[in-house]
Amino acid sequence: xxxxxxxxxxxxxxxxxxxxxxxxxxxxxxxxxxxxxxxxxxxxxxxxxxxxxxxxxxxxxxxxxxxxxxxxxxxxxxxxxxxxxxxxxxxxxxxxxxxxxxxxxxxxxxxxxxxxxxxxxxxxxxxxxxxxxxxxxxxxxxxxxxxxxxxxxxxxxxxxxxxxxxxxxxxxxxxxxxxxxxxxxxxxxxxxxxxxxxxxxxxxxxxxxxxxxxxxxxxxxxxxxxxxxxxxxxxxxxxxxxxxxxxxxxxxxxxxxxxxx
Amino acid sequence: xxxxxxxxxxxxxxxxxxxxxxxxxxxxxxxxxxxxxxxxxxxxxxxxxxxxxxxxxxxxxxxxxxxxxxxxxxxxxxxxxxxxxxxxxxxxxxxxxxxxxxxxxxxxxxxxxxxxxxxxxxxxxxxxxxxxxxxxxxxxxxxxxxxxxxxxxxxxxxxxxxxxxxxxxxxxxxxxxxxxxxxxxxxxxxxxxxxxxxxxxxxxxxxxxxxxxxxxxxxxxxxxxxxxxxxxxxxxxxxxxxxxxxxxxxxxxxxxxxxxxxxxxxxxxxxxxxxxxxxxxxxxxxxxxxxxxxxxxxxxxxxxxxxxxxxxxxxxxxxxxxxxxxxxxxxxxxxxxxxxxxxxxxxxxxxxxxxxxxxxxxxxxxxxxxxxxxxxxxxxxxxxxxxxxxxxxxxxxxxxxxxxxxxxxxxxxxxxxxxxxxxxxxxxxxxxxxxxx
Numbered sequence: 001x002x003x004x005x006x007x008x009x010x011x012x013x014x015x016x017x018x019x020x021x022x023x024x025x026x027x028x029x030x031x032x033x034x035x036x037x038x039x040x041x042x043x044x045x046x047x048x049x050x051x052x053x054x055x056x057x058x059x060x061x062x063x064x065x066x067x068x069x070x071x072x073x074x075x076x077x078x079x080x081x082x083x084x085x086x087x088x089x090x091x092x093x094x095x096x097x098x099x100x101x102x103x104x105x106x107x108x109x110x111x112x113x114x115x116x117x118x119x120x121x122x123x124x125x126x127x128x129x130x131x132x133x134x135x136x137x138x139x140x141x142x143x144x145x146x147x148x149x150x151x152x153x154x155x156x157x158x159x160x161x162x163x164x165x166x167x168x169x170x171x172x173x174x175x176x177x178x179x180x181x182x183x184x185x186x187x188x189x190x191x192x193x194x195x196x197x198x199x200x201x202x203x204x205x206x207x208x209x210x211x212x213x214x215x216x217x218x219x220x221x222x223x224x225x226x227x228x229x230x231x232x233x234x235x236x237x238x239x240x241x242x243x244x245x246x247x248x249x250x251x252x253x254x255x256x257x258x259x260x261x
Numbered sequence: 262x263x264x265x266x267x268x269x270x271x272x273x274x275x276x277x278x279x280x281x282x283x284x285x286x287x288x289x290x291x292x293x294x295x296x297x298x299x300x301x302x303x304x305x306x307x308x309x310x311x312x313x314x315x316x317x318x319x320x321x322x323x324x325x326x327x328x329x330x331x332x333x334x335x336x337x338x339x340x341x342x343x344x345x346x347x348x349x350x351x352x353x354x355x356x357x358x359x360x361x362x363x364x365x366x367x368x369x370x371x372x373x374x375x376x377x378x379x380x381x382x383x384x385x386x387x388x389x390x391x392x393x394x395x396x397x398x399x400x401x402x403x404x405x406x407x408x409x410x411x412x413x414x415x416x417x418x419x420x421x422x423x424x425x426x427x428x429x430x431x432x433x434x435x436x437x438x439x440x441x442x443x444x445x446x447x448x449x450x451x452x453x454x455x456x457x458x459x460x461x462x463x464x465x466x467x468x469x470x471x472x473x474x475x476x477x478x479x480x481x482x483x484x485x486x487x488x489x490x491x492x493x494x495x496x497x498x499x500x501x502x503x504x505x506x507x508x509x510x511x512x513x514x515x516x517x518x519x520x521x522x523x524x525x526x527x528x529x530x531x532x533x534x535x536x537x538x539x540x541x542x543x544x545x546x547x548x549x550x551x552x553x554x555x556x557x558x559x560x561x562x563x564x565x566x567x568x569x570x571x572x573x574x575x576x577x578x579x580x581x582x583x584x585x586x587x588x589x590x591x592x593x594x595x596x597x598x599x600x601x602x603x604x605x606x607x608x609x610x611x612x613x614x615x616x617x618x619x620x621x622x623x624x625x626x627x628x629x630x631x632x633x634x635x636x637x638x639x640x641x642x643x644x645x646x647x648x649x650x651x652x653x654x655x656x657x658x659x660x661x662x663x664x665x666x667x668x669x670x671x672x673x674x675x676x677x678x679x680x681x682x683x684x685x686x687x688x689x690x691x692x693x694x695x696x697x698x
Contacts, residue, residue: 077689078682078686081686116690
């Protein structure tokens with residue numbers, strides 16, 4: 001039985017198609033003003049990649065900030081539960097999940113069955129999420145894709161004092177004027193966002209293994225900053241699926257269960 | 262369609278509670294027309310003491326007034342903007358800002374009784390939280406210099422009370438009565454004081470007894486309804502009408518509901534409690550919980566702001582017994598009043614978060630709860646103090662928690678949609694889906 005999980009995030013809408021526990025395809029589009037339309041596009045793209053017709057999809061479960069907008073889904077599930085299910089499938093040893101998306105960071109603690117035990121959400125400040133890195137990439141005129149690699153070249157640790165995206169941007173501008181190397185500034189940006197998120201994780205409590213998911217987990221500079229902050233290496237999805245698709249994967253898994261697949 | 266598991270019915274004394282509350286605000290507004298006096302102060306002030314000035318002395322307590330303003334979102338915004346325009350910081354107590362705003366824009370939250378904010382003749386306050394005395398110092402200034410008396414009650418937890426701590430407070434009370442006679446020009450009547458103290462004992466005792474009845478499954482009361490009931494004690498706990506309502510009307514009715522198995526919500530399958538003040542403009546969050554079959558049976562706030570408790574012989578929490586003493590004079594009345602108030606649960610955690618955690622864990626166990634909601638309330642530094650530590654302690658006791666951010670009196674700092682999503686996630690973690698309507 002084929003099912004779909006749709007994660008309607010604040011920036012991107014991601015789809016995972018599954019059949020009997022196997023991932024068939026994934027697709028992602030920008031979440032536009034019309035979230036349902038974006039979900040439709042992402043789903044069609046995933047169907048095309050897998051060579052599957054729409055009516056072969058037996059159950060669609062939506063998750064993410066815009067899940068209520070996806071009227072064609074069969075049901076919805078919260079990001080917390082979707083993260084738990086998706087991550088547990090990839091890394092069954094996981095007990096703590098850190099999900100850093102474009103606008104939101106969250107931490108989920110799960111038990112040895114993948115059941116949610118506790119969670120925490122940073123939803124009121126962009127300084128702990130991907131939007132922060134995007135704002136800094138604009139200020140530095142560096143492609144977001146290359147920020148991770150560049151920051152690993154840094155040999156100098158610069159503290160970034162501002163705890164707010166707006167003030168941090170002005171701090172970055174000051175560093176540019178002081179002729180600070182771009183790689184050092186980018187590292188400072190990653191360190192700042194890692195500090196924020198480490199603090200959030202510690203509030204909930206760290207229990208190993210710890211997995212990092214969400215779009216920001218693609219940034220190797222940020223992952224490095226988190227690893228250094230925590231003092232151990234995080235599990236980051238790589239081979240089976242990219243980190244930004246884990247919520248959609250969880251939703252697709254739940255869709256399999258609900259449809260009896 | 263899901264059929265209700267339990268029978269449910271409206272509270273018979275609901276309208277009476279509403280009328281008592283309305284009368285309270287009406288009496289304050291119209292006090293001068295009747296030749297009476299008005300005083301303002303906090304919900305925790307020793308309101309039994311001004312009662313000795315006569316039966317025509319009416320109060321306006323600030324916290325319930327601030328909450329009333331908060332419930333009216335348009336008025337609240339007007340009040341908050343006026344306060345901010347005057348230069349007061351936005352992160353101050355939001356009840357206090359609503360109250361000051363009401364003075365600044367000169368609008369009473371009960372316009373049917375007075376278009377203008379009625380000025381008190383004197384201010385009678387006590388001081389335990391970080392805002393209490395300053396609140397009324399500023400209010401006095403804004404109103405052109407209203408005479409004010411504040412009693413410092415911050416002498417430590419009840420279990421560590423000593424004779425000299427009691428003397429410290431009682432001494433201030435005696436001074437306060439002399440001050441009241443001076444500023445009002447009235448003679449003080451100790452018999453009225455003694456009667457008011459006895460009324461306060463009854464109000465606090467019976468409110469706790471009512472909350473204790475919520476240990477029953479199904480719970481006879483839900484917290485959203487309790488807000489409209491406990492408030493009478495925050496308005497004037499020493500009044501005969503408040504004590505009579507709790508003892509003679511609400512308590513017997515709730516007891517009867519328990520005996521007949523009448524539920525607050527017919528589909529109860531999950532029981533939670535909250536923590537501190539709710540975001541008053543968004544009480545519909547409690548109705549949202551009902552979609553999951555979840556009832557909030559109360560909180561340390563609703564139980565312990567006015568209710569007083571003690572550990573009973575079987576080790577459980579029950580209503581604090583009304584003191585079995587004869588009060589024959591002013592000093593005895595003031596001593597009894599002091600000892601009574603110092604045991605207030607909501608005063609204890611100003612001294613250490615552990616005291617609050619212990620009480621919350623006790624409630625969670627004895628009221629058979631499935632989870633606890635914790636409101637990181639930006640509008641009240643006093644009652645939010647230590648919530649993060651409470652959370653850890655409650656979790657350690659094996660009880661799931663759901664923190665959310667907000668503000669009791671300033672709706673600009675509460676995000677309803679996100680809080681509902683948080684509720685969804687918490688309910689999912691408890692294994693609960695929404696019930697079919």
